[in-house]
Amino acid sequence: MRRRSRKKTSSSYFPCEIDKFATDIKDFFQSSPDVSSKQFEHQGQKIIVIFINYMVKKENIYKHIIHVMQQSDEEWNTESLMNKIPISGGELRSSLKEIGEDLMMGSVAIYIEGQEHCITYGVPQLEQREPERAETESLIFGPQIAFTESIQTNLNIIHWRLDNPSLVTEKFIVGNEIPTEVRLVYLKSIADDENVKEMRRRLNKLQTDDVLESSVLTQYIEDNSYSIFPQLYVTELPDRFCYEIKEGKIGVMVDKSPSGVIAPTNFFSFFESTEDLYTRWNMGTFIRFMRLIAMFLSITLTPFYVAAITFHYEIIPTALLVSLGHSRSRVPFPPLLEALILEFLIELIREAGARLPTKVGQTMGIVGGIVIGQAIVQAGFTSNILIIIVALSALASFTIPSYLMGTAIRIMRFPLIIMAGLWGVIGIFYSYALILIHVVKLQSLKRPYFSPIYPFRYKDLDNSILRLPFLQSNYRAASNMPKDKKRFEEPSNTKKRDIEE
Known part of the structure; x- marks a missing residue:
């Protein structure tokens, strides 16, 4: 177990009297x-057990700690008590600050008067919900279960x-x-040691009062905090x-966070979904291309409209130009201001629909827009x-599986519209x-963010832009620097057969 460095008292608080310790x-x-x-x-010894009512399972305290201590005839000390208590994870503490921190995390403190240490055992009473269906990353095929707020679950x-x-x-x-509590999760046989060391270093040097959620943690440890693009993938x-x-x-x-963080990641990871793996390879490739095209259209359509109306009438077909001129004849605003107002209105409706209760929000989005x-x-x-x-641009941005990347794309439209105007x-x-x-x-955990396009690695296209058949996809992405580069050995019998011979 790794702990953040904390200020320790210069000398031990113990031994002390029971009453003073309780006070x-x-x-x-x-x-x-x-x-x-x-x-x-017990046997002439004064013993105190301290805990916070709503943080612990009281039945475990009385059954596995107090009952065990009272039923025994031996004289207790710190070492013998740790050997007898049938609960794992006992810790020796020598300062009030350490004991207080343990109590706040659902531990019980046991002190025998005259001893030089206090013992703490974790017996937390965890309030948690059962795993449910994912809300922000919905899937048609594949597992529907989502993370919960309990790290143990x-x-x-x-x-x-x-x-x-x-x-x-x-x-x-x-x-x-x-x-x-934060957990670093990886497969030792596959994960690159440098990636693990870098993430471990960032977690160890992190200085903050608290970490509210996984997405907050990413903002502390990502490579470039000023970039609009998310550099670590957050998934539920x-x-x-x-x-x-x-x-x-x-x-x-x-x-206490219902999502996990994945690192390193690249730009194209935010346009992937595990559903691409559950469908056939040609369908998965088509859907990935469609998302990338939708992203391009989302940041292109409105700016090109503003540029064409303001400076480049010659690129508009004549038949469309007549209809466009008639449509704009009553508009009192220049194209730049017109586009900004409408884009802002669309974002306002989207945000209002997201913040309202689910059924009301859906009605608000449809009725409000129409x-x-x-x-x-x-x-x-x-x-x-x-x-x-504008409606097509907004619709295209919603095809991106990652909410953070979708939001970044929508925000990028505004400076592009201004530049076009x-x-x-x-x-x-x-x-x-x-x-x-x-x-x-940009980098993600010191790895290239725009890989496999830059630096170009054609073998990694399968793990980002393309989705090849599984039998031809036996290499892991080289940009992750995995120890074991092969998923499996390539089958020797790969001859195509249309008719069984």
Whole structure:
């Protein structure tokens, strides 16, 4: 177990009197009424057991600790008590701060007057929900189970799916004010040692009061915090998490978070889904291409409309130009302002639909979009064609499996529209060049973010843009630097047969 470095007292708090210890613990928790203690004598020894009521399973304390101590005739000390208590994970503590931190995480503290250490045992009372269907990453085929807020439940699911003796789950405690358990998950036989060391280093040097959730942790440990692009993949699907672990990547689980972090990752990983593996290879490849094309259309359609209307009428077909001119004849705004207003309105409807209750949100999205869209066209605030283009752009952005990447693509449309309104097509391609340079320079856990395009690795195309048949996909992605590069040995009998001979 790995713990964050914390300030330790220069000398041990113990030995001390039982009453003083109980008073100091009460003071540590600001005289909280939830701190309970039980004092009793055994063979002339004074013993105290302290715990926080709502954090522990009381039946385990009385059955496995107090009952065991009272039924024995021997005189207790720290070492003999640790050998007799039938609960694993006992820790020796010598300072009030360490004991208080353990109590807040669901431990019980046992102190025998005159001893130089206090013993803490973890007996937490965990409030958790059962694994349910994934909400943000819905699948048609494949497992429907999602992670929960309990790290113990999540680790159980991971071990169930990755039944491999080389599976490693290193434990870290992150957070100076509110310690949170974090697990580093990887297959020792496959994962690259440098990737593991780098992630371990980032977790060890992390200085923060607390870690609220997995997506918050990624913002602390990612390579470039100022980039709009997510550099670590956050997923609520155990099958996606475990598949990436088998590919040589490493995962991070955070207690009280219903999602896991995958690293290193690349730009194209955010356009992949495990559902691509559950369908046939040609269908999976088509869907991946469709998502990439949709991403391009999402950031292109509205800016090109603004550029064409503002600077480049000559690129618009004559028949369409007449219809477009008629549609825009009543619009009082220039194309740039018109597009920005409509894009902002679409984002407003989307955000309102996401924040409202599920049934109301769906109604709000459909009715709001239709009613408001029709009203602003009739009022002459925008043209019919721009309504269609903005709707297609928004629809294309929703095809991206990753919510974080989809949001980043939607945000990118706004500066592209502004550049198109100021400098036309030249401004659009200048923006594309800046985005490409930025993406090429990005890294994920010090690995190239735009791999396998840059640096180009044609064998890795199968693991990103393409989805080849499984019998031809026997190599793991080289960009992950896996120890074991082969998934399996290539079958010797690969001859195609249309008719059984």
